[in-house]
Amino acid sequence: MGLPHDPRARYARIFVRGIPEGDGQRAVGKRFRSAVTVYAYLVGAGFRRQSHYKLAMFAGLFTNCVFGFVRASVLVAAVHAASDFGGYDQGTIGAYVWLSQGLLGAVQFTGPLGELDDRVKNGDIAIDFLRPVDIQFCYLAEDLGRAACTFLPRGVPSVLVGALTFGLAMPATPGPYLLGMMSVLLAVAISFLCRFAVALVGFWVVETRGIRQLYYASATFLAGLFVPVHMFPSWLRAIAEATPFPSVLQSPVDVLSGRITGAEAFSIVGVQVFWVLVTGVAGRVLLIAGRRRLEVQGG
Amino acid sequence: MVEAAPPRAGSWSTPYLTVLRSRIRAQRSYRLSFASEVFSALVMGLVEFAEVWVIFHTARVLGGLDLDAALLLFGLSHTSFALSQVLFGHLDTLPTLIRMGRLDAYHLRPQPLLLQLITSDITLRRFARAAVAIGVLGIALARNDLDWGPSTTALLVMTVLGGVAMFGGVFVCAAGLQFYLIDGAEFTNSFTYGGSFAATQPASVFPTPMKLLFGFAIPVSFTAYLPTIALLRLPGPPLLPTWLAWLTPVAALWVWLLALGLWRLGTRHYQGGGG
Numbered sequence: 364m365g366l367p368h369d370p371r372a373r374y375a376r377i378f379v380r381g382i383p384e385g386d387g388q389r390a391v392g393k394r395f396r397s398a399v400t401v402y403a404y405l406v407g408a409g410f411r412r413q414s415h416y417k418l419a420m421f422a423g424l425f426t427n428c429v430f431g432f433v434r435a436s437v438l439v440a441a442v443h444a445a446s447d448f449g450g451y452d453q454g455t456i457g458a459y460v461w462l463s464q465g466l467l468g469a470v471q472f473t474g475p476l477g478e479l480d481d482r483v484k485n486g487d488i489a490i491d492f493l494r495p496v497d498i499q500f501c502y503l504a505e506d507l508g509r510a511a512c513t514f515l516p517r518g519v520p521s522v523l524v525g526a527l528t529f530g531l532a533m534p535a536t537p538g539p540y541l542l543g544m545m546s547v548l549l550a551v552a553i554s555f556l557c558r559f560a561v562a563l564v565g566f567w568v569v570e571t572r573g574i575r576q577l578y579y580a581s582a583t584f585l586a587g588l589f590v591p592v593h594m595f596p597s598w599l600r601a602i603a604e605a606t607p608f609p610s611v612l613q614s615p616v617d618v619l620s621g622r623i624t625g626a627e628a629f630s631i632v633g634v635q636v637f638w639v640l641v642t643g644v645a646g647r648v649l650l651i652a653g654r655r656r657l658e659v660q661g662g
Numbered sequence: 663m664v665e666a667a668p669p670r671a672g673s674w675s676t677p678y679l680t681v682l683r684s685r686i687r688a689q690r691s692y693r694l695s696f697a698s699e700v701f702s703a704l705v706m707g708l709v710e711f712a713e714v715w716v717i718f719h720t721a722r723v724l725g726g727l728d729l730d731a732a733l734l735l736f737g738l739s740h741t742s743f744a745l746s747q748v749l750f751g752h753l754d755t756l757p758t759l760i761r762m763g764r765l766d767a768y769h770l771r772p773q774p775l776l777l778q779l780i781t782s783d784i785t786l787r788r789f790a791r792a793a794v795a796i797g798v799l800g801i802a803l804a805r806n807d808l809d810w811g812p813s814t815t816a817l818l819v820m821t822v823l824g825g826v827a828m829f830g831g832v833f834v835c836a837a838g839l840q841f842y843l844i845d846g847a848e849f850t851n852s853f854t855y856g857g858s859f860a861a862t863q864p865a866s867v868f869p870t871p872m873k874l875l876f877g878f879a880i881p882v883s884f885t886a887y888l889p890t891i892a893l894l895r896l897p898g899p900p901l902l903p904t905w906l907a908w909l910t911p912v913a914a915l916w917v918w919l920l921a922l923g924l925w926r927l928g929t930r931h932y933q934g935g936g937g
Contacts, residue, residue: 422846429852432872433860440867441721448720573698573787580706589713594720599712 401496402504409508420516423468427521431464434589435529449593454532458620459591461525463612468513469547470554470611472583473575480575483565483653492654499559499646506555507548534621542628543619549635550615553607556642557582563646566653581606587613607638677773678781689786699787707744707794711736714862725864730805731894732864737799739861739886742825744792749826750833752783754854756840757847766934776834776925808893817889817907824910825885831917832857832880838924841932857882866899873901881913 413420438456442448451459479502482488491498525531534540561578565571583589586608592600593613603609614631617623623631689696714736718729727735756779759765768778808814836850843849861882865873877883883902891898892907 416845418843418846419848422843422849426848426852426856429856430859433856433863433868436867436869436872437717437724437863440724440864441717444721444724568694568698569692570695570699573695573700573702576699577702577705580702580709584709584712590716594716596716596719599716 398496402500405501405504406508406511409505410512411508412505413509413512417516420468420513423513424517424520427464427467427517428524431461431521431525432528434464435460435525438590439529449591451591451593452532454530455620455622456591457525457529458531458533459616459622461522461529461531462616462619463588464525465518465521466547466550466612466615467588468517469510470550470615471558472554472586472588472611473558473579479559479562480565480571483562484569484571486657489657492657499556499643499650502559503552503555507551510551532620534624539618539621539624539628542632543615546615546618546632546635549632549639550611553635553638553642554611556639556646557607557611560642560646560649563649563653566649566656582608582611585609586611587616607642610635610638678777681781682784685782685784686786696787699785700790703787703790704794707740707791710740710862711794711798725866726896726899727864727866727890730802731890731896733798733802734806734893735864735886735890736862737795737802738821738825738889739858739882740795741792741799742822742885743829743858743861744788744795745822746826746829746833748784748788748792749780750830751788752785753779753833753837754840754847754850755783756837757844760840760844760932765932769934775929776837779837806894809895814893817892821885821889821907821910824914827914828882828885828910828917829854829858831914831921832882834921835917835924838921838926838928841928853880861885861887863887865902870901873899877902881916884910884913 435457438448438451438460439453442451442453442456448456479488482491488498522531526533557578561575562571564574568574585592585603585606587593587603591613592603592609595603610631614635618628618631714732715729718724718732722728724732756765759768768775768782771778803818832853836854839850840847857876857880860868860872860876865876865883865887868876873883884906888898888902888904888907889910890896892904896904898904898906
């Protein structure tokens with residue numbers, strides 16, 4: 364794709380320039396450093412690309428807030444109506460609603476992989492295979508950059524709106540926020556790796572829209588976007604916990620809001636690391652199998 | 663001798679029907695894609711229902727409604743939303759058409775732009791979602807103790823027709839705004855999908871500003887909440903008395919006035935895609 368701001372065209376140049384001539388220890392070190400430079404550059408490129416869409420980010424924030432108001436009203440009423448609503452009270456359910464709304468921009472369930480979908484479908488992915496960088500890592504780096512750019516314009520204001528209108532119970536110590544940032548980073552990675560794997564199904568089927576919608580419907584529900592996973596009846600909760608989706612939303616919200624602290628919070632982050640590995644390997648296997656399957660026509 | 667005018671091929675509706683027929687044929691030809699889309703639409707419907715069920719499973723009564731009443735609320739709002747999505751849902755691809763410069767092709771044809779867009783992409787898979795909603799509505803009608811008679815039937819028919827019209831109007835409102843908000847297309851999701859989401863909830867739990875917003879400005883409460891309390895003979899909360907349910911056509915008319923105004927503004931603002 365020949366867009367002037369296509370970061371992949373530029374990183375390829377940087378990478379080629381950075382390839383060391385000699386061999387031995389020094390060359391390995393240099394090669395590692397140049398790979399780090401490339402991925403850091405891609406994170407920056409993802410950030411900058413996202414930062415161009417200012418109106419889109421404001422629109423996203425506005426929509427997040429409208430849904431947040433509806434969800435918060437319903438769940439606050441539910442907390443008051445039930446004798447025990449999963450241990451939530453008005454402040455903690457508010458924190459759950461508004462933190463999850465705030466994180467939606469970062470951990471998109473649908474999203475910017477449209478480009479990858481198209482490249483798989485029209486065969487342009489063949490060009491990506493020829494580039495001297497890893498396809499999965501380079502899209503991941505761009506997505507991390509994109510996610511980082513959603514925090515100030517979408518994440519923080521959503522939580523502020525919630526705090527001003529509903530009153531949230533948030534932790535007063537720095538611990539949950541520090542571990543929470545880690546958890547959010549992992550959640551963004553899991554969400555990306557899942558969408559990456561879904562997009563690669565396009566190697567085998569012509570139109571992935573149905574599969575993407577199926578993914579969206581089940582992922583958002585099992586991630587605890589509409590009702591906290593803690594409220595699910597036990598059988599449904601067992602299903603949810605057998606998938607990576609609670610790690611995408613419920614886990615970072617639980618850690619950030621201080622609902623789960625101490626050793627238990629660390630074990631949640633450990634589960635997230637596990638899902639990063641599983642979804643990462645799944646994407647890799649699909650990529651290798653898809654490459655074999657790929658047929659490049661013309662010349 | 664006056665020569666007879668050359669016979670016109672069909673009536674005004676022929677081009678639309680032809681396009682619709684070809685659309686439907688096209689969708690049936692990729693069987694696996696079509697099956698996966700229908701299946702995902704079914705799952706989407708089930709998931710939306712599961713959200714309601716999980717909340718009521720714990721809270722029992724929410725905003726004066728129990729689970730059976732919530733089924734009725736869900737069935738009514740989703741039936742009208744899903745049916746109007748069949749007709750109008752793809753209007754939200756308008757920003758893509760504008761950005762790619764493809765809208766200009768529609769402008770060249772001698773048919774009204776809005777009608778062309780509405781018929782350009784009727785998708786069969788959306789009927790699957792409507793089927794889930796209609797199924798829930800059927801169960802709800804059986805489970806609730808309704809006072810069956812001409813007035814109940816009239817209210818139901820009027821609600822579904824008015825609801826489809828209202829959500830259709832909301833989609834057209836959103837489309838009119840798209841001409842101004844190319845990058846900010848997500849804004850309009852607040853009205854369309856946000857409106858449908860709000861319509862599924864008991865409006866009695868909303869704080870006053872939201873009651874005003876969803877009761878009168880974008881009056882989605884008329885599509886399900888008000889008819890539900892009218893059918894079950896329940897009292898409404900302040901600002902939303904039960905008898906308002908009979909004014910659903912007025913609410914739909916208001917949305918369409920807004921929609922056609924915004925559509926007119928939008929299409930006049932449109933400068934073409936260049937090229």
